[in-house]
Amino acid sequence: MEERLVVIGGGPAGISAAIAAAELGAPVTVIEKNAYLGGRPIEENYASLTPYLESAEEVMGRLIAQLTSFENVDVLTSSKVVGASRDHAPFELDVLTGSATSKVEAASVIIATGFTHFDPGRETQLYGYYEFPDVIALQDLEAMLKEGKVTRPSNGETPQRICFVQCVGSRDRQIGNEYCSKVCCGVASKEATEIKLLIPSAEVFIFYIDMRMYGYWENQIYWPAQEKHHVQYVKGIITEVLPKDGKLLVRGEDTTMGRPMEVLMDLVVLSVGMEASPGTRQMAALLGVKQNKYGFIEAANSPLDTVSTSVPGVYAVGAALGPSDLEDCASSGGLAAAKAVRDLHALA
Amino acid sequence: MPVGGNKQAAGVTELAEAIVTSPLSGREWDVSGGSSRMLHSRVLTDYSASGFAKIAALEGGNSLEYCFGCGKCVPVCPVDLVSEYGPRKIHRAVQTGLDLFKSDELWKCTTCGNCLRVCPKEVNMIEVMPAVREVAMVEGTIPDELQQIMEKTFRYGNALGENPRRRPAWTKGAGVDVRVLASDPSPVDVLFYVEDYWSFHPRGQQAAQAFARIMTSLNVDFAILGAEEKTLGDSQRLAGEKGLFEALMEEVIDVLAKYQFNRIVTPDPHGFNALKKVYPKYGHTFEALHYSQLLAPLLEQIDFQGSLEATVTFHDPCYLGRHNGEYEAPRKIIEAIPGVKLLEMGRCRENSYCCGGGGGGMWLDGFNANHLSERLSERRVREAAATGADILAVACPYEVSRFEDAAKSTGNEGLRVMDIAEMVDIAMRGEDWRS
Amino acid sequence: MRIVVAMRQLADLVEELEVNDEGTDIDREFVKFVSNEWDEAALEEALTLKDELGATVTVVALDEPDVDQTLYAALAKGADRVVKLTGNDPDTWVRSRERAQRLASFLAGESFDLLLTGVQAADDLDGQLAGILGSLLEVPHAAVVVGVEGSDSKVRVIQEMGGGLLGVSELDLPAVLGIQAAKQTPRYAPISRIRQAMQTGEISEHEVELSDASAQVKVRRLYPPESTGAGATMLKGSPKEVAAEIIEIIKSKGLV
Amino acid sequence: MSVDVLVIAEAVAGEVPDVTYELLGKGRELSDGFSGELALVLAGEPSPQNLFGAADVLYSMSGMEAGYCAPQWEMSLGEVIRSAHPKVVLVSTGTVGIDLAGALATQFDGVLASYVIDAVMEGGSLVVTSQLYGGKLLSEVEIDSFPAVLSVVPGSFASDVGRVVGEPRREVIDVGGSLSSAKGIAIELREPDSSGVDITAAPLLVSVGRGIGSKENVELVAELAEAMKAPLSASRPVIDQGWLPKPHQVGKSGKKVKPTVYLAFGISGAPEHLEGMRSADVIIACNTDAKAPIFEVAHYGTTLDLFDLVPELTDQVGG
Known part of the structure; x- marks a missing residue:
């Protein structure tokens, strides 16, 4: 069996890594647990991608088409890596496809198993994600936006007052996620913009601790959301959500005014952060790769080598390394591909 | 006895125990002690774009x-x-x-x-x-007092409600001939646009007279519009009366079209701003100068008969400095006066404090008395006094009266407020500024 | 309710008034003319009634210097229609009697419920307009009015009777009222609105021919009053010095 | 003898104002000139103290409703004039005069002169002096056709002559029957609102006029009044603009005051205002217009800007 470069995970980071490796002439196998490629954006029905608001399906579709056009790329969908050994090759992976198992020899492995959305049922506030139908999370709204119809789940009506609550599940010692999830400020601003485009009469608020718009996202997403689409940013996070007269009463402190605030909303969107996905945790364990306390894979030589792990020949990309936006996913994918192809040549 | 105005009764009520109730949730907020100063609804409920x-x-x-x-x-x-x-x-x-x-x-x-x-x-x-x-x-x-200013400006062409025919009255005390174009319409180099406060306010008239004497001694060929002049109305525009500004502008343009001149010089930074920035937007372009810009390059020609012997601090007018970028001309003038030492205030040039007169503030002192803990001019005068200067020099006609009032009300009577033209004139004529 | 407001122009008292060569009138050539301030109160009251009850407001004025400005301002403030009565010499003194006759001639062809005008004007040598006009039109009238409440067939008016006493009465409509003060300060008409009125609004003109002008008082001469008596002792000096003097005077009377 | 001069008593609530006696005095002089009788017309019955001895005839308008209603008064006075045929009707430039002088003159095709401050007989003509343009000019008018109605500025004539005690002939004009055809009815008389402030009793008054410019600025003078522990009073324009409530008003339609010291800021001195305060012991006036009529009655004056002077006074009083 030919020694290949194996990418575990067919999301934006994994595909980017596979394409980059294929472009360098390496034979690549992509192993994807779903029956389709595309990762979170496809799995969670994202409407569009941040920051350019392009359709997730189109962008990912282009990427997938590019990937599958390479003759030296094999894609194994509905497949999981269930075992790994270093007996015969640098790596020998047991892959379960449906009920059939096979072995894939890999010169090096790129873990691209991504993240999972924080479960708002775990948050320490009283947002009532599972109690109130009109409290939803970013990805729930994405799915609605993809359908082109934002409604109140409770009654199907078009919401006129919508707010986002930032930092749900992030930056919270009590939950154990002290880190910032990086993308939620941008994603919330993007979704807020999309709501305004869909329902121009709606009033959309974003309650935040501080807006974390790094780099160009500031003027790509945040400023247009505020200046062109009239999204209202309010500094001060929501502490609790209560039902009131068929609506939701959000309560918190308006920190700039130094006064308590209580506002009625039709729809509350929790800007949930990122956590390490089960796949990331499992692959890390399987390959013996060191994880940080949050379950994400730890880059061994940060900051200037962001993709190498504690195990030589194993690389991690994208959100498997921690909260990451798409641009970071693509960048880390390319870097891991280059390093993995180098390993391949070294073996040859 | 609270009469008139909108002054609110002092709302500071500190109760040892105080609870306010949210109008929306009915939840009670404990605001006991020092924070009970806002016993009316503390809770913000009205959020909207x-x-x-x-x-x-x-x-x-x-x-x-x-x-x-x-x-x-x-x-x-x-x-x-x-x-x-x-x-x-x-x-x-x-x-x-x-x-x-x-x-x-x-x-x-x-x-x-x-x-x-x-x-x-x-x-x-x-x-x-x-x-x-x-x-x-x-x-x-619109506040009463501002409404009256607008009505006066519309009716008389000046914010003071003075008889427009008395516009050139100040020339009588100048001691030099001041040409009025209506009676001698031959071409002139400098059209001296006197504006309201130099035309009518007693302290402004003194500065106008000083400036006329300086220009005469420098052989500047200048003339005024006299009774035909109307305010350029920039502060009325910024106070919200764009229509009045435009109406005035049409009349001003008609009058200006009657005469030939090379440039317009005005002591009023507000009028200067209008000519420089606003008139061109309507297609009316003139070479406009603030009087400090006319004088600064000519200073070497002045034969000063005396020396001012004073420390001076200078207040940058907002509409000369920040709005139109001129910080040097007035300073050049001050520093050229023999015997003067210029002391800068902490807030100066780009970060100069405001006298409170712009944007209609000139006419809202009564209204603002109900809203501000002190007048801006009072705060500024205290900054000026803190430099230890003898004279607070100004280059905007609004300011002499504003700062003189403020000097009195803040107990800084010792600080003299003078227009830079008055200072030049005094030194030029060898007089004692203290007399 | 149909309300007519009679307004007029008057020499601006900010001006130095001079007497003409004949000594019988002010020299009108260089005087600035402005709207009579009580007429402004009458207009305000009319517009307030319009806001409250729904009414049409027609403003009518004789042809006098700068009257167009007053009429356009009235349009800008909310008058529905403005009428200029022509036929008088705009440069002469129109006395109250003649003014009333001219207005009455126009009003003969108008149906109205209320006519409001200023209680007086500074040159009312021969009486105040409201009374004369009411009499000519043979409709009830009241002057020095400080409150108007309208209904369909009657109007309730509050008049000042001196010493703070207020007289309340009810008049049949139509009625003529001389307004002393409106319920609120006359509203402001932004110049942009006045200019808009000048462009889009229309002053309708109506010529009035008087067949028999009533007898007028003969003015022998007009002259500035001589200073009577000694007048005040003028205090000189800075505000500080004058203030000190004033306080001394008050203290000398055992006060303060 | 026929009635030559008729004086209208502007007594609405019973009390006869000073000016009625002034008019009686002047009316006596004029009627002597005509060698005719002097009559007074009064609504209702005279009180025992008011015997109007200067007049030869006293007309009582009876049957009128209490209160004041211009059409009723016009009808009643019309009856009196028709009956008396006066050559000259004298009324003051108060509400009744402003209401009715013009209407009566029109009705009887007579000549009217307003704001009269003097009237004398010259030959067969009546020569009348009126104030115009707020007192800035005077006009001399010759009247030789009658009836003539003169509406007189209060305070123009002495009132002592008119106060002579005597018993004029009484004539009652009962209008009760025809009153129902009047196009108006009196509803009520409202007493002055005197709540809060009494400006009539204070020995020192701080008074403010139109020159204050705005409601907001009134506060400035209010501070001085407070410092001087004096009530704040005002002239008509300040009240009309709503800058101060009515009980603060000094003047014809406000209160008459007679303080020891009256401080007037920004008050030009319209006749109606002077009527209310001219008998103060000491009047100190501050007005930038040196020609303001207030300086005619003031004892001390200054043309300083009140905005300069008032804060200075407040400071010095406070300190």
Whole structure:
């Protein structure tokens, strides 16, 4: 069996890594647990991608088409890596496809198993994600936006007052996620913009601790959301959500005014952060790769080598390394591909 | 005895135990002790973008919404130092339900421009405020005293409500001949646009006379419009009366078209701003100079008969400095006067404090007395006095009377307020400034 | 309710008034003319009634200097229609009697419920307009009015009777009222609105021919009053010095 | 003898104002000139103290409703004039005069002169002096056709002659029957609102006029009044603009005051205002217009800007 470069995970980071490796002439196998490629954006029905608001399906579709056009790329969908050994090759992976198992020899492995959305049922506030139908999370709204119809789940009506609550599940010692999830400020601003485009009469608020718009996202997403689409940013996070007269009463402190605030909303969107996905945790364990306390894979030589792990020949990309936006996913994918192809040549 | 005005009874009630109830949730908030000073609803419930939408619909009104709350504007806002103000606070207040169109907050801004200087989002209160004020004026929510100024300006062509025929009255005491174009319409180099306060205010008239003497001694070929002059009305525009400004402009243009001149020189930075920045937008372009810009290059020719012997501090007029970038000309003049030592205040040049007269503030002292802990001019005078200077030099006709009043009310009678033209004139004629 | 407001132009008292060569009138050539301030109160009251009850407001004025400005301002403030009566010499002194006759001639062809005008004008040598006009039109009238409440067939008016006493009465409509003060300060008409009115609004003109002008008082001469008596002792000096003197005077009377 | 001069008593609530006696005095002089009788017309019955001895005839308008209603008064006075045929009708430039002088002159095709401050007979003509343009000019008018109605500025004539005690002939004009055809009815008389402030009793008054410019600025003078522990009073324009409530008003339609010291800021001195305060012991006036009529009655004056002077006074009083 030919020694290949194996990418575990067919999301934006994994595909980017596979394409980059294929472009360098390496034979690549992509192993994807779903029956389709595309990762979170496809799995969670994202409407569009941040920051350019392009359709997730189109962008990912282009990427997938590019990937599958390479003759030296094999894609194994509905497949999981269930075992790994270093007996015969640098790596020998047991892959379960449906009920059939096979072995894939890999010169090096790129873990691209991504993240999972924080479960708002775990948050320490009283947002009532599972109690109130009109409290939803970013990805729930994405799915609605993809359908082109934002409604109140409770009654199907078009919401006129919508707010986002930032930092749900992030930056919270009590939950154990002290880190910032990086993308939620941008994603919330993007979704807020999309709501305004869909329902121009709606009033959309974003309650935040501080807006974390790094780099160009500031003027790509945040400023247009505020200046062109009239999204209202309010500094001060929501502490609790209560039902009131068929609506939701959000309560918190308006920190700039130094006064308590209580506002009625039709729809509350929790800007949930990122956590390490089960796949990331499992692959890390399987390959013996060191994880940080949050379950994400730890880059061994940060900051200037962001993709190498504690195990030589194993690389991690994208959100498997921690909260990451798409641009970071693509960048880390390319870097891991280059390093993995180098390993391949070294073996040859 | 509270009579008139909108002065509120002092709202500070500190109760050992106090509870306020949310109108929305019915939840009770414990505000006992020091924080019980806001016993009316503490809870903010009125959040909306609609306030911005109404403002953004106005020409120049859209940028208020751009504020992202960085707060840079507040410490440089001259009004905030004597009240709760600043664009960030206005932005937040509008977001939490303030109807700016009907609010007293609308009239506090002096359009000094210091917020725009530092604003990363370019929230332009110099456009926002006049646009909103214009609507408020149409809706009839304009402070009494401002309404009267507008009526006087419309009726008489000057904000003081003086008989327009008395405009050239100041020339009688100048001691030099001042040509009035109506009676001698031959071409002239400098059209001296005297503006309201130099024409009519007794202290302004003294400065006008001083300036006429200086120009005469420098052999500047100049003339005035006399009774035909009307105010350029820039402050009326910024106070919200764009229509009045435009009406005045048409009349001004008609009068100017009658005469030949090379340049217009005015002592009023507000009029200067109108000629330099606003008139061209309507297609009327003139070579406009602030009087300090005319004098500065000619100073070497002045044969000073005496020496001023004084320490002087200079107040940059907002509309000369920040709005039009001229910081050097008045300083050059001051420093050229023999015996003068210039002491700068901490806030000067780009960051100069405002006298409170711009954007209609000149005519809102009564209104503002109910809103500000002290006048801006009073604060500025104390800054000037703190330099230890003998003279507070000014280069805007609004300021002599504003600062003289403030010097008295703050107990700084020892600080003399003088126009730079008066200072040059005194030294030129060898007089003693103390007499 | 149909309300007519009679307004007029008057020499601006900010001006130095001079007497003409004949000594019988002010020299009108260089005087600035402005709207009579009580007429402004009458207009405000009419517009307030319009806001409250729904009414049409017609403003009518004789042809006098700068009257167009007053009429356009009235349009800008909310008057529905403005009428300029021509036929008089705009440069002469129109006395109250003649003014009333001219207005009455126009009003003969108008149906109205209320006519409001200023209680007086500074040159009312021969009486105040409201009374004369009411008499000519043979309709009830009241002057020095400080409150108006309208209904369909009657109007309730509050008049000042001196010493703070207020007289309340009810008049049949139509009625003529001389307004002393409106419920609120006359509203402001932004210049942009006035200019808009100048462009889009229309002053309708109506010529009035008087067949028999009533007898007028004969003015022998007009002259500035001589200073009577000694007048005041003028205090000189700075505000500080004058203030000290004033306080001395008050103290000398055992006060303060 | 026929009635030549008729004086209208502007007594609405019973009390006869000073000016009625002034008019009686002047009326006596004029009627002597005509060698005719002097009559007074009064609504209702005279009280025992008011015997109007200067007049030869006293007309009582009876049957009138209490209160004041211009059409009723016009009808009643019309009856009296028709009956008396006076050559000259004297009324004051108060509400009744402003209401009815013009209407009566029109009705009887007579000549009217307003704001009269003097009237004398010259030959067969009546020569009348009126104030115009707020007292800035005077006009001399010759009247030789009658009836003539003169509406007189209060305070123009002495009132002592008119106060002579005597018993004029009484004539009652009962209008009760025809009153129902009047196009108006009196509803009530409202007493002055005197709540809060009494400006009539204070020995020192701080008074403010139109020159204050705005409601907001009134505060400035209010501070001085407070410092001087004196009530704040005002002239008509300040009240009309709503800058101060009515009980603060000094003047014809406000209160008559007679303090020891009257401080007037920004008050030009319209006749109606002077009527209310001219009998103060000491009047100190501050007005930038040196020609303001207030300086005619003031004892001390200054043309300083009140905005300069008032804060200075407040300071010095406070300190």
